[in-house]
Amino acid sequence: MNELMEDLRTVDRNKVAALLSIIPGLGHIYKHHYVAGFGILIGGNILVGFISVLMILGTFGLSVFVPLLYIAAVMASAYKLPDWHGHHHPHPSKDDKAGENDDDARENAQ
Numbered sequence: 085m086n087e088l089m090e091d092l093r094t095v096d097r098n099k100v101a102a103l104l105s106i107i108p109g110l111g112h113i114y115k116h117h118y119v120a121g122f123g124i125l126i127g128g129n130i131l132v133g134f135i136s137v138l139m140i141l142g143t144f145g146l147s148v149f150v151p152l153l154y155i156a157a158v159m160a161s162a163y164k165l166p167d168w169h170g171h172h173h174p175h176p177s178k179d180d181k182a183g184e185n186d187d188d189a190r191e192n193a194q
Contacts, residue, residue, distance in 0.1 A: 097169065101162040108155055111162030116169050124158060 097115065105111035109125025112118075132154045139147035 097167050098163045101165070101167075102159045105159040105162040106155065108158040111159065112165065115162065115165050115167045116171075117165055128154075128158075 101111035101114050103111075104114050107125070108129055109121045109123075112121030112124060114121075132151055136147045136150040139150065
C-alpha cells in the first residue's frame with residue numbers, strides 16, 4: 085500500500101490533467117479550477133457541438149475537425165494551468181475544534 089501511495093505522489097499531474105481532458109473540462113476540475121472546468125464541461129462542449137453542426141453544410145464536412153481542435157486546445161490549457169491541489173485552507177478536524185473550545189473555556193474562566 086505504501087508503494088502505491090508513493091507512486092501516486094510522483095505522478096505528473098499535468099499529464100494526468102491533459103489525459104482527462106479527452107472529455108474537455110475534466111482536466112481543469114482535476115487541477116482544482118472548478119469554475120473553468122465546469123464551464124468548459126457544460127457550456128463549452130455544448131457550444132462547440134452546436135457550432136460544428138451548424139457549419140457542416142457550409143464547410144462540406146470539414147467542421148468535423150473543429151471539436152478535435154477544441155479538445156487539443158483544452159488539453160494544452162489543462163497541461164499549462166497551475167495546479168491548485170493542496171493550496172486551499174485545511175479543513176478543521178474534530179480535534180482542532182475540541183482544542184479551540186478548550187482555549188475559549190480557559191479564556192472565559194480568567
